[in-house]
Amino acid sequence: MQNFEYCTPTRLIFGQGVIARLPEELGRIGKKVLLTYGGGSIKKIGLYQKVLELLQGFEITELPGIQPNPRYDPSVLDGVRLCKEHGIEVILSVGGGSVLDCSKAIAAGACYEGDPWDLISYKVKASKALPIVDILTLAATGCEYDCGGVISRTETNDKIGYIDPLLFPVCSFLDPTYTFTVPPTQTAAGIADAMNHSLEQYFCEDATLMNDGFCEAGLKSLMVNGKACLKNPEDYTARAEMMFVCTLACNNIMSLGNSASGWPMHGIEHALSGYYDITHGEGLAIITPRWMQHILSERTLPRFVKYGVNVFGINPALPEMEIAQRAIAATHAFFEEIGIPMHLREVGIGPERIGEMAHHIAVNEGLEHAYVPLTEKDITQILLASM
């Protein structure tokens, strides 16, 4: 077992109706609030109105229009400027992972005198960040319980995972009913995203029994409850468990004490959505079975066997290589079953820039240190197999 340090100080406030506690929790932190949100779905479900009603007496500045794959320019820069202009004391992020990711970068940038890109690109370590509270409306990324956010800078095709312990939300309000109206494509992308987080932690050299049981439970729960959410979008129990598992899947608690995988599928996907602005969860789903096929070897076989038997219930008496192949096929089939387009060409990515992307990934993502090290050639092969 590897040495580790772990601390997640975020308070999870989970369940139907918990938003009633927002004024109390927010009021402890500050009265001058930057309210961040996305394209307006929070207005359609009445959440925006509810928040304003609850926050009478607070001084609210709004930053709307944060997009999926949130942008450094304009969103982060606008947010930082608003915080400085209005003396913001706390950021309230209402929406999904993109809004919260963007809010985290704003929180750090608002307490820094220079160009916020210095922080995001790790040129400078933040010494302070504004406190963040979030109300989650999408079960997927788990950023409500971690200290990272992914920021895109389109002019350079950069998509950087910006991580700093200063960025843990103070508290996350998780009401599953806010996810009832999430459309099937986004629900499916969320399932794939969180499953991939579990898989990135599962495929490593030295997982403990606890690590494995935790990841396997997450994967099984996401498949069962994810399908139930797609079948009946207002199935409270299924939406709730999906939301809860997503929350636990990205803060490393599933892989404490092992040497970790290096998150190779995320390394590859960040280039896809950095270059083509595709949905992160869909990109991950497409990459997943091709990456699995690419890294399957005598060395990795035992992992695949455990995965196949424990997650998909494949007969352990079969030959090991057959269990592994069935497990990879079952992974692919599940993503297809929940409606994810499983080829890059279906999400608008042709072969033209594969070489360029593979080079970008090889240079920037450190995948030579992954569980199975990946060279530029490996990455090219995985991308071509995903076409």
Next chain:
Amino acid sequence: MQNFEYCTPTRLIFGQGVIARLPEELGRIGKKVLLTYGGGSIKKIGLYQKVLELLQGFEITELPGIQPNPRYDPSVLDGVRLCKEHGIEVILSVGGGSVLDCSKAIAAGACYEGDPWDLISYKVKASKALPIVDILTLAATGCEYDCGGVISRTETNDKIGYIDPLLFPVCSFLDPTYTFTVPPTQTAAGIADAMNHSLEQYFCEDATLMNDGFCEAGLKSLMVNGKACLKNPEDYTARAEMMFVCTLACNNIMSLGNSASGWPMHGIEHALSGYYDITHGEGLAIITPRWMQHILSERTLPRFVKYGVNVFGINPALPEMEIAQRAIAATHAFFEEIGIPMHLREVGIGPERIGEMAHHIAVNEGLEHAYVPLTEKDITQILLASM
């Protein structure tokens, strides 16, 4: 799924050699330290000397001699007095769960003007507590990652679980090598304690797939790694994983979102060790299979089936009642196999005070609200079956 709130702000610093960071972590909090410990085993393994060496320049006051089932009088009272006399800024608990439990009560009592029993007995809610740092030398109770402690007051046979979010340790140093010298009886009691924590969370009405997977992984890991620790007390990987699972088993993360069991076996055991000062983990192990047998019914059968199949690998094709009975027998057999005396009479408890204890439990432990409600008569039957 039930609404819940969850926050565990403790920083876990885990692995061989992590104690080197003690001065840095403690120094951030304060220089006036109350060093609490037990019967001297930390001197035998050189940890006491190492701590003093690392903490040169700190002002250290010692509270030695904290016993298993830590006492209100003298330990808590002495600790509170020392804190007040010496202006203590931080408590450093070095030892197992008893030392840390006692330190938590001291931390609250030191910031309260009245009788500390007011706090422990929930007559008064603490408004403040001293910060606590711990170095753990025993894998068992999980109190290094929760905010509770159990305090005994012998003159009244009271054993109270004192819980307050103010009592989370700031950070817990978990070096598995400090558990190498834990004798087999205490190692076994630790295994049983943490297994029971998982079982108390597993047997409930509405567990999610995630809850179940988490508890099952904990149970399986404790059985495999626990046996490995007994076989080779210096098996680092086994000691490490056992320590890690124990840490996760008592802070409710395994049962978030379900309506919980009411921890009935703990309710019963607290009277046993309150009246007879037996080892908590042994008491729990003795009670466990008898409680299981007592609550087995058509209603609870599906839980037992899931437990038997997923934890012990019992053939799911067998009749359900047979699976349940085999699961209970396997639980009993495991505790016997690791050397736990499985009858109350073997730990010095005769039938004389069973009625008195059952009455005390029925009045004080709220077991009428447990997963399967227990009356005084039920409790008597479970205790008699445990003789």
